[in-house]
Amino acid sequence: MSNNKLTVIDREGSTHDLEWEEDQTLMEALRDNDLPVLASCGGTASCATCHVFLEKEVFDTLADRSEDELELLVEAEGYRECGSRLSCQLDFSRELDGLKVTLAPEE
Template structure:
């Protein structure tokens, strides 16, 4: 069971046990982190925006074009670390993944 390390908007660190097969968004939401995920994971709202720690960027699959376009529209977009957590499937190789919730748009 991978552990995800999530930093909330107050700067508090949370260590979350995640099931493989879930999306990162589901892990954050199920652990009561403040992720609205309005579209439910359909890649159409960007309210699941997170920043992935630099040393984890290469461990993730590349962004699909629709995710890239949507997250780039966020006023809090950062080239590189910005990802939509609903588009990141949890796998064992993401054990220790570190993300920070982006500010609400």
């Protein structure tokens, strides 16, 4: 089993290089590496405390956001029509190796 590499820019602008394991969502990878992702609903897409920004090139390759995810994101601070995702809704995928993600402002 091999992991994906993941680069995270935190809210202070610091960069963190992490491993993203096959059985994790992006939110779990962030949380398990002690990044300040509250994830208060535990990954059920019923809050927006795991809101992240993705680069357009990656964002455009992903499946569309669900109605529930979009509804939460539109209300979230810093929402971007192109780039905002709930990290709990992004499952590990080989195609996301090397992903660069930025933590959104805290609610």
